[in-house]
Amino acid sequence: MADIAFLALAVITIGSAIAALEMRSLIYGSIALMGSLGGIAGFFLLLDAPFVALFQLAVYVGSIAVLILFTVMLVKRELIFKKIEDKRRKFAGIGLMLILMASLGAIFIDSGIKTITTDEPPVDFRDIGIDFVTYYWPALILMGLILAGTVTGALVLARRVDEEDEQRTN
Amino acid sequence: MFAFGIAAMAPALVISRMISPRKRSNPVKFLPMECGQVPSGEGRTHFMMQYYPYILMFVVFDVMAIFLYAWGSALLELPKSATLPMMGFLAIMFGAMAPALYLSGKRRIW
């Protein structure tokens, strides 16, 4: 069963990752990206990490995808299709991708990772919570700082520059 | 359950599509709703509500809220001193929330 699920998830994830980049419509691309992220969440479930999986679903699909969708909808449609992509660059990119995948794959397959299997019980999600406030607490504080900086920075960035005010005074 | 929802609801649409009348006589009938007028302009325009900052804030504070769950579910097994980092985290987030709410509440900048 797990193998079938794994294969299906792999197909969904990789397929929708490609679709997210290659679909003409950005909205459909965003939906495909959501599919890809959901597939990753499925992998996390397979890896007995339900907390991370649901976190991924709640945060990535539930909020980041919404933000992306919303921003895509803000942008005018005709602008999205304006540029036709450079053919040569595309082929170069595909080549780069293939080389990268082949080499990295070969390295991984050759390495000792291949032999690693485990029979250990999965990590309980409460351990993550315990980790957060004990061992990783500086990271947590740092995380808080990053998030705080992000929200302030994003708001300051996305704010409308008051061009109109100048026009009005003129 | 999700799949069952799809599986159960798709036939309803199919049946509805089959037994409902389909008359394509009038092209005006298929125009989008614009209160009896012929629509002007694009339906999916570049349209920005003034509340865009809330959605940016949501992305960040959603992460925070679910972090809190990782802590809250393990709270019974934690020593009391372990609350302090979380309080620090909360304080930082609240410190960020105050200017963010101030910025998003300002009217003319969005």
Next chain:
Amino acid sequence: MSSDSNKPVEEKPETKPVVKKPEEKSVELPKFEKDISDKIVEKFGDKVEVAFVKKDRVGINVSRENVHDVAEFIRDGLNYDHVESVSGVDYPQDNEIAVVYHIGSYSDPTLARQLLVLSTRAQREENPIPGNDATRLPTLRDIFYSVEFHEREIFEMFGVYFEGHPDNRRLLLPEDWADIPPLRKDFAIKGR
């Protein structure tokens, strides 16, 4: 389309149906209302003509050249501050369209009962092209702001173009109305 190229509108005042000589009308006039009409006459002399003085109503006829000044005086000197109603009356036999402003006051409590009926006349054309013919009057919108929609209504119903009105558009009639302005007397209802 300047105003002085047209005929003066008060050529034959005795034929106007609205006009009533005050001395004919009644022997004793209400005092308060008489004062108001006297003030206007004092200011403008024979440029204005007092049409009637009744209880709570004072009627004044003004030519189209002076209507702006008279209205300004009515607002500033007499404390009238808003226009209740603007009506057009079509007089085909005089070849004129009268526009009647009923001006009232909110800010002055002594004038609460009073209405000042300011009447002016525009030239009427047999084949009206609303907005592009000689049927023109100066707008009172910069004096009494409340005439804005009323004047738009007069424009579409009588074809009187108000010079200086910034928003002289159709208001009530259908967008594809191509007939003569409907409240003129020569627009006949079918079957009547």
Next chain:
Amino acid sequence: MSVIAPKFKLSGFIQSLLDNIFWILLLFVLIGLPAVFIILIVMPMPVLDGELLTPFLALSYLANPTRILPVIHAFMTTDIFRVMAFPGFGFAALLAASVIFAERKMMAKLQLRVGPFYCGKFEGILQLMGDGLKLISKEIIIPAKADKPIFWAAPVLFVATAAAFVALIPVAPGWVVADIDLGLLAVFAVIGFFPIITILSAWSANSKYPFIGGIRALFQMVSFEIPLILSLLGVVMVTGTLNLSEITASQSNFPWIIFLPIGAIVFFITMLAELERIPFDLPEAESEIVAGWLTELSGMLYGLVQLGSYLKLYAFAALFVVLFLGGWNGPMIIPAIPEQILTEGIEMGPITLTVDGLQSLFGNTITQEMLNGTFWFVLKTAGVIFFIILPRGVFPRVRVDILLNLGWTKLIGLCFINIFIALGLLYAGVLGPGGLQ
């Protein structure tokens, strides 16, 4: 009369009858038969009288009701039954339908009128069925230039997401479709899908009013998700688990609403906002933006969205019951199923009717606990639903900026007070290990 109805033609009538029969047969062959066979194949067949019950045998047993009971019992233990009927879709849809009816009658009573009255013999009880039939037979109009795949899929996805939400709710001890360890987190993940579906549906209609309504819905749902998540943190802190069944079981002595009333109030308010119900029905504010994101939906698409939203209503009310009111816990008032009947059969005068399968059915599956739990659960849910419906009668709609301001400042502040109350209760030793309970 002739003005209203066209001329009656026998041939036309027969033709329409034949048409209907053909479509029904086709549907049965395409959907019904595979469904039956899937059910029969998937569910483990009981061994009866020494022989395995094959589907064929099961069909032949239909004549004898006593022999069909084991089949029913076997069916009730399958997952498909759970998904389709009892804690899952059927139960929820039934409750949702009764909610619609109760809402109509209650609003009518509050507004001094009668409400649905003529359809069905009693107080218009069949009105909902009539409405459903009407909706299913209405023409589906898709606006020009609409994004058809999303437009068609969004209502279905809406119902499916609501159904997934329903699946997480434990109704009675052991009766839950998906009993996962992180149930509450899964609830948040599922709730996160609603704004996406809404905004996609609104966007795909290529119309202005749905777009504005969809954006409003997005802002509203998204803004109230934070207080929603935070208001439930108190419960998780004092129980130390995210499993909804365990949370329910932990309230066997007292519901958490006693200790965490602020959290309950905040959750109730956010619930109203997430459900887009008055006073928070801004996305469908009919006087501003015709019907919000539902403007272009017609016929069964609209019906599906309504079904989904009422399923969602049930699910939220049930979540409130589970988290704050103690779920299935309650005094045992359903009488025990008499052992005598199960074992020895029913005595009706001289005849003694013995039913073999009853014991296994009522002994193992339909137990007294389950009936009692369901009873209390439904009772509490009905109470919560009453309070969800009631604001519709007494409150006007709020404005979007007031709403967002409320969600982001007041409710989040209250949430943190709630969290500190929970912390205080734990550290003062009132709750948690060593405390009450």
Next chain:
Amino acid sequence: MGTATGIIRALNSGIKHLAIKRFTLRYPEEKLKFVGDGYQFDPSTGVGIAGLKGRHMLFHDKCTGCQLCSIACEGVAEAIAMVKVPEEHKHNKKAIMPQIDYGKCVFCGLCVDACPFYALYMTNDYELSTFSKEGLIYTPAQLQVKPYVAQDSEIIITDRGASHG
């Protein structure tokens, strides 16, 4: 805390209304009771007699065919037309009587005011709907029939609110 008390007051008021009687008039089963027999006009005093302005009723033995009702209606709705009737009356030499088209009638009752002979009344009958336009045209013979109007329901005000009963 003004907000909270306001919300609680509103909820309380809403719940209180669950116990108040319904006001709805269940129309086809219940019908409103009207004043008197319908609107009539007394030409001697020049004052009408109060009543519902419903469908007309024509007294053939009083109608003189003077067309005053038709003239009165001309400026309002043009609903009344004078038609020939077969019966002969001494006072109605031309043998014409009003025929009323209820598709046009606005039920203002000016025709009743205009009739100097008490010949035209308005009755309490207001259920005139038919399936065709032709059915709305009432000939003098139809107008002669006094309609039966069942009226039973009135507004009753009790401690538990007003209701129709």
Next chain:
Amino acid sequence: MSNELIDFTLVSVALLGIGIYGLAVKRNFIRMLFAIEIIINAANLNLVAFGRFLPHSGGQTLALFSIAIAAAEVAIGLSLIIVAYRMYQNIDIEDFRSLKG
């Protein structure tokens, strides 16, 4: 657990490759953001997979941190897009050259 670490690693490598390709080829700002998301997800997958097979809670914890950072990055990136769109009425990366100065 019938799957092995290498399977997850390979999926992660594939996702990484797709992400690199997207970054290299696509000139549309939003598409590039998609590509970055895919790369981050590949990394997360690796983190959780290694955390599972070398049993340690740190893998999942780090993945959580990583997702949080990704959220922050998306928020910043999208507000950048909004700014750029407002200034240039365009979201093509090549038209943003004047941002350099």
Next chain:
Amino acid sequence: MTTELPADIQSSSSEIQTDKPSSNWLPPGLALQKVDERIMTLNVGPQHPGSGHMRLIVQIDGDYIVACDPDPGYVHRGEEKMAEYRNYITNIPHLERPVIHDSCNMLYPYVLGVEELLGIEVPERAKYVRVIAAELNRCIYIMYWLAIYGIFLGHSTMFMWPTGDRELLIDLMEKMTGARVTHSHFIPGGVRNDLPANFEEVCLRQVNYFEKRIKEYAAVFYDNPILISRTQNTGVLSRQDAIRLGVTGSVLRASGIDFDVRKKEPYDVYDELDIQSIVMTEGDAYARSKIPWLDMMDSCNIIRQALQKMPKSGSVRVKLKPNPKGKGLDTVYKRVESGRGSLGCYIVSDGKPEPYRLKLSVPSFRNLIALPYLLKGEKLGNMPSVYWSLNYWPVEADR
């Protein structure tokens, strides 16, 4: 909008209204900004649940209304033109049509004007009957208005209660005039028919109950904190603006100007009755919506007074000649306080049985001017409440 118009007018119509009055008086709300693609044009109406038979061309920038251009005229029926073809009596049934819920008040100025033109003296009892009918009708109108205000704010109960309680008064009107909505009751020289027997008692009972009922609206509607938060400080019309715009009725009185035609220029017997003219100074949508409600209580009071002071018997109508004519060339302008404000009727007579020109100066049309100024800079969510708080009745504005 611009099919038949000359070029200079078209150019002014195609852009947003950028002008301001010449004085330093500025309309409330946002200063105007350049039309860019942030701005979306919405047609609110004519087939919209929140606009009545009117189209509001609203330009929104996000959630804020940048400009609003009202486009009435979807129900124009040419009452003024029709009146020129009918005599003074046959005008009565159709002149009440613009606001059928307020038909007595709609007819009142016309009847008063014709009485002055024809020189008719009205019997004392008829005046009281008219006052009772007019006040009942004012309540009926306000109840209908309130019902729609409720549904505009999303308060369905406030739609159902007023429509139900309005039935009490409609029942009274029907007993009195014989019609439920279009009464055609007032006539030059009095009223059409006398009060039915027992009317005073029934009227007193139902009006008392009605007053008790409308007081209950406070808890659910007027004191509701959600409603207050939504309508307070929105669409504020200052005292100065109200005078400048020439608004009338409840809109005017909400801005702090005590102007009620019943009190300032009493007609019939209003000078003998004790009338409170309710004035609020806030000038916002909440005050504008509360004044009609308080007006209704005042109306109940007036009805009680009138029932008490009314002569118990006497004539209610003078006999008219068959085709009454005016006394030659004459004009008359009469105004009354209708449910929406001061309603004037300007009649020009030339001695014929038909009026030469009849102009209805309707309060809805006068209040409509305030709409673009109140809506500019408001949030879209405030549009229905501000719009309907102007006490606007679309059919009346079109006449």
